[in-house]
Structure formats: structure tokens, C-alpha cells
Amino acid sequence: MTVASVMEALKDRGMDQLYSVPASSMVEEAVELMADKEIGAVVVSTEDQLVGGIFTERDLLNRVVRAGLDPRKTPLSLVMTREVRFVTPGTTLEAALALMYVHRHRHLLVLDGPRIHGLVSIRDLAYQLIRHGEGRLEAAVRLAGGPGT
Numbered sequence: 001m002t003v004a005s006v007m008e009a010l011k012d013r014g015m016d017q018l019y020s021v022p023a024s025s026m027v028e029e030a031v032e033l034m035a036d037k038e039i040g041a042v043v044v045s046t047e048d049q050l051v052g053g054i055f056t057e058r059d060l061l062n063r064v065v066r067a068g069l070d071p072r073k074t075p076l077s078l079v080m081t082r083e084v085r086f087v088t089p090g091t092t093l094e095a096a097l098a099l100m101y102v103h104r105h106r107h108l109l110v111l112d113g114p115r116i117h118g119l120v121s122i123r124d125l126a127y128q129l130i131r132h133g134e135g136r137l138e139a140a141v142r143l144a145g146g147p148g149t
Helices: 001-010 027-037 057-065 093-103 120-133 135-143
Strands: 020-022 041-045 051-056 107-112 115-121
Touching: 001 027, 001 093, 001 107, 001 115, 001 120, 027 041, 027 093, 041 115, 051 057, 057 115, 093 107, 093 120, 115 120
Parallel strands: 020 041
Antiparallel strands: 041 051, 107 115
């Protein structure tokens, strides 16, 4: 299974919309969008419409709330994650999950050359593995002595 299969499953469920906010926007605007759409991250775009970073729930917690910054007066450009990890549609789910685990990220951009295909979360990848993992997850749970063993 690949990230492309996750993107297709998200599309089938109507959850493939990529949300982007300008870097000059205030944190409050990004938080409102994230809350309205029930998403954990937004892509932050530069004036040239390029990816400048990503803003996540973790950024909000650690860089805004914990730092005591006012979300109405703090531009995203000051608190976003600039080092955005990405995968291609052909990346395997296992490789994408390993990348997320190693770098402690919950979201990855899906890029194919200059084209942005979307943003996937660790939840999206786990859902795909559970639904279409051909019994691999269930077998692993049984081996570990999990529920139903």
C-alpha cells in the first residue's frame, strides 16, 4: 500500500481538501479554520503561493499558548513549523509512518515534483492500514497478546 491509496481513500470519503493560510495571517485565523474543518494542521503559504511551512495543533500548544502569545496578534510566520517533511504518492505506508515516527511529526505533505497532492496525518495512515492491511495489523495484535487473543 502506498500514500496514493490513502489519498484516494480520503477523496472517496470527501476528506481530501487541502487547506492553506497565508504566512501573514494571524494565528487566530488558522485556528478558526482548523476548528471549523476539524483538522489538525494547515499548510502555510508564502506571498509567491509556495509552501512556507505548516501550522499544527502542536505548534499552537508549544509556540503560542505555552509562550503566552496573543493568537490575534501573532503572525503564523513566527510560530509555524518551517521544516516540512514530505513524501511522494508512491511512498509506502510503512515508510511514511517510519518517517513520522523518527521525526516526531503527525502530518506529511504529499508532493510529486512541484505539485502538492495533499496533507496526510498519522491517523489517515493508520486508518488505511486498519481497513486495508490484509490482516497484518490484526496478526500483530494477536502476536502481542492484545484484545481477543
